[in-house]
Amino acid sequence: xxxxxxxxxxxxxxxxxxxxxxxxxxxxxxxxxxxxxxxxxxxxxxxxxxxxxxxxxxxxxxxxxxxxxxxxxxxxxxxxxxxxxxxxxxxxxxxxxxxxxxxxxxxxxxxxxxxxxxxxxxxxxxxxxxxxxxxxxxxxxxxxxxxxxxxxxxxxxxxxxxxxxxxxxxxxxxxxxxxxxxxxxxxxxxxxxxxxxxxxxxxxxxxxxxxxxxxxxxxxxxxxxxxxxxxxxxxxxxxxxxxxxxxxxxxxxxxxxxxxxxxxxxxxx
Amino acid sequence: xxxxxxxxxxxxxxxxxxxxxxxxxxxxxxxxxxxxxxxxxxxxxxxxxxxxxxxxxxxxxxxxxxxxxxxxxxxxxxxxxxxxxxxxxxxxxxxxxxxxxxxxxxxxxxxxxxxxxxxxxxxxxxxxxxxxxxxxxxxxxxxxxxxxxxxxxxxxxxxxxxxxxxxxxxxxxxxxxxxxxxxxxxxxxxxxxxxxxxxxxxxxxxxxxxxxxxxxxxxxxxxxxxxxxxxxxxxxxxxxxxxxxxxxxxxxxxxxxxxxxxxxxxxxxxxxxxxxxxxxxxxxxxxxxxxxxxxxxxxxxxxxxxxxxxxxxxxxxxxxxxxxxxxxxxxxxxxxxxxxxxxxxxxxxxxxxxxxxxxxxxxxxxxxxxxxxxxxxxxxxxxxxxxx
Numbered sequence: 001x002x003x004x005x006x007x008x009x010x011x012x013x014x015x016x017x018x019x020x021x022x023x024x025x026x027x028x029x030x031x032x033x034x035x036x037x038x039x040x041x042x043x044x045x046x047x048x049x050x051x052x053x054x055x056x057x058x059x060x061x062x063x064x065x066x067x068x069x070x071x072x073x074x075x076x077x078x079x080x081x082x083x084x085x086x087x088x089x090x091x092x093x094x095x096x097x098x099x100x101x102x103x104x105x106x107x108x109x110x111x112x113x114x115x116x117x118x119x120x121x122x123x124x125x126x127x128x129x130x131x132x133x134x135x136x137x138x139x140x141x142x143x144x145x146x147x148x149x150x151x152x153x154x155x156x157x158x159x160x161x162x163x164x165x166x167x168x169x170x171x172x173x174x175x176x177x178x179x180x181x182x183x184x185x186x187x188x189x190x191x192x193x194x195x196x197x198x199x200x201x202x203x204x205x206x207x208x209x210x211x212x213x214x215x216x217x218x219x220x221x222x223x224x225x226x227x228x229x230x231x232x233x234x235x236x237x238x239x240x241x242x243x244x245x246x247x248x249x250x251x252x253x254x255x256x257x258x259x260x261x262x263x264x265x266x267x268x269x
Numbered sequence: 270x271x272x273x274x275x276x277x278x279x280x281x282x283x284x285x286x287x288x289x290x291x292x293x294x295x296x297x298x299x300x301x302x303x304x305x306x307x308x309x310x311x312x313x314x315x316x317x318x319x320x321x322x323x324x325x326x327x328x329x330x331x332x333x334x335x336x337x338x339x340x341x342x343x344x345x346x347x348x349x350x351x352x353x354x355x356x357x358x359x360x361x362x363x364x365x366x367x368x369x370x371x372x373x374x375x376x377x378x379x380x381x382x383x384x385x386x387x388x389x390x391x392x393x394x395x396x397x398x399x400x401x402x403x404x405x406x407x408x409x410x411x412x413x414x415x416x417x418x419x420x421x422x423x424x425x426x427x428x429x430x431x432x433x434x435x436x437x438x439x440x441x442x443x444x445x446x447x448x449x450x451x452x453x454x455x456x457x458x459x460x461x462x463x464x465x466x467x468x469x470x471x472x473x474x475x476x477x478x479x480x481x482x483x484x485x486x487x488x489x490x491x492x493x494x495x496x497x498x499x500x501x502x503x504x505x506x507x508x509x510x511x512x513x514x515x516x517x518x519x520x521x522x523x524x525x526x527x528x529x530x531x532x533x534x535x536x537x538x539x540x541x542x543x544x545x546x547x548x549x550x551x552x553x554x555x556x557x558x559x560x561x562x563x564x565x566x567x568x569x570x571x572x573x574x575x576x577x578x579x580x581x582x583x584x585x586x587x588x589x590x591x592x593x594x595x596x597x598x599x600x601x602x603x604x605x606x607x608x609x610x611x612x613x614x615x616x617x618x619x620x621x622x623x624x625x626x627x628x629x630x631x632x633x634x635x636x637x638x639x640x641x642x643x644x645x646x647x648x649x650x651x652x653x654x655x656x657x
Contacts, residue, residue, distance in 0.1 A: 076551075076552060078548055078551060078552065097557075101554055101556055104551060104552060104553070104554040105554035107552075108552075108553075109552035111545060111548065111549065111552075113545050114545075114549075115545040115546060115548055115549030115552075116549065117546065117549065117550075117564050117568075118568070119567050119568050119571065128553070128555075128563060128564075129553035129554055129555060132555060132559050132563065133553070133554045133555060133556075133559070177553065178552070178553070181553055181554060
């Protein structure tokens with residue numbers, strides 16, 4: 001199950017993504033088999049089966065309350081699932097806290113409300129986890145942080161506090177913060193839903209760029225333009241179930257399931 | 270649509286309007302009085318009552334403290350009213366003569382420099398920790414919570430092998446005891462309070478149970494009861510030679526009491542931290558301890574600084590209760606000095622109490638100002654809540 005950890009710092013000079021030579025295609029990036037989850041009596045996730053290959057970009061959409069967020073939050077164990085199996089890069093999620101921490105290190109997450117640490121500067125936000133979790137030397141962590149801040153096009157904001165930035169800038173900082181841990185996989189939980197309309201584009205552009213660099217991404221979003229442009233597959237969820245999975249072209253042109261047609265009819269006008 | 274509305278809709282300003290000064294009745298002394306003192310009938314009445322109260326209280330107080338007060342003399346004769354001085358005010362020579370007793374208690378005269386050094390150590394620690402622009406605050410915290418208590422212990426109690434004679438705590442008194450008891454309460458209550466607050470929110474049932482029981486039990490009894498327990502009950506359970514020092518027992522009681530209250534203050538701070546902060550910290554892979562130490566507690570403690578200082582103020586005043594178990598704190602030394610026949614006059618007691626009030630007020634007001642400034646600084650600080 002456990003793969004040897006390879007610390008590869010070459011990505012600092014390269015693009016967004018760490019490309020390791022080893023083990024390509026060994027495991028799926030994420031594998032969910034028969035996953036169920038309940039909040040109290042409420043059955044939020046019902047028999048979820050999803051296999052995400054490395055480098056694949058998945059967009060998850062569906063009406064609110066359909067369990068999209070809960071599903072991707074299960075992947076880094078922010079939510080606990082009660083039945084079924086979740087494998088992240090071949091590591092099975094169990095109640096073992098150390099194993100959960102190990103998975104979280106390899107999975108980056110971007111939240112709707114950014115969740116930056118307001119008492120730390122942008123630079124400190126970015127270097128906190130590399131320094132404390134990866135034991136990266138401070139100078140190296142800062143170099144890497146600057147690299148990713150340049151990639152998200154806000155290197156000049158490094159010494160500011162999150163509260164001094166616009167929503168779009170904060171979300172880009174949040175993306176950079178996740179990337180500083182060199183994740184193998186990125187989860188996006190409605191990353192543009194809390195943004196003012198004029199800031200949505202700058203965040204989406206960053207995500208498109210990330211996708212072009214080959215990052216494995218699971219994105220919960222209502223941005224159908226983004227889905228068309230970058231998704232390899234679109235997952236449609238309703239009432240805690242995956243109703244339909246298809247390529248974007250097929251999904252938008254020929255939705256198979258009645259509920260998908262209803263949903264698309266409502267949002268595409 | 271009406272004609273007026275049509276005109277409004279097509280209105281276009283042709284020339285810019287220059288900025289003008291506000292009307293005269295809104296500025297200056299008159300404007301201020303109008304806005305703040307006489308703005309309504311109710312406000313007018315309240316202002317009048319307040320002015321009346323000030324006139325009633327302040328002049329006699331000033332007479333007693335300054336204009337009728339005795340400023341020099343060597344015994345009671347100086348402070349007595351006489352034919353040429355019908356009204357005698359505060360007897361300040363009494364305070365001056367007994368001041369060293371109020372500060373050091375019975376601490377041996379040649380060793381009193383040790384107390385002065387202790388005060389200096391404490392002052393350094395406080396400034397280091399609390400000054401807004403202080404550097405290396407981590408070291409400051411280490412100094413304040415670890416090094417200073419150790420140094421102070423050696424300094425005050427003594428280390429005969431290295432030339433510091435042993436001073437029994439029964440000889441300690443006055444401001445020294447008040448400061449020691451408060452400082453111990455302050456130094457220990459915060460870390461213990463943080464641990465208890467985290468324990469109370471813990472998912473481990475046993476830890477949670479003990480934290481809740483400790484907090485609720487200690488908070489549910491008066492401080493006097495805790496002190497009586499510590500000084501009367503504790504010796505019953507442990508053998509004579511193991512029985513700790515009287516002052517130490519009171520210190521433990523005060524520290525326990527303060528910790529329970531601090532735990533609740535910290536818990537309130539923890540509750541103000543949004544869930545997203547925990548999730549953000551977990552998502553980047555921080556462990557529970559790292560998350561608490563690096564992300565949650567720094568924010569929680571920062572927002573609760575005013576409340577923390579508030580409980581320190583309460584603690585500082587509560588230390589006067591240790592006199593009940595026979596410890597000579599600052600107030601107790603004044604109590605004993607005021608009945609000294611050498612200074613027996615009608616104004617001696619009043620003078621002593623006024624002095625005590627002024628000293629307590631000075632320290633509490635200082636803490637209160639600090640908390641107030643801190644609150645203002647936090648409000649205008651980077652924390653504009655947008656970052657969540």
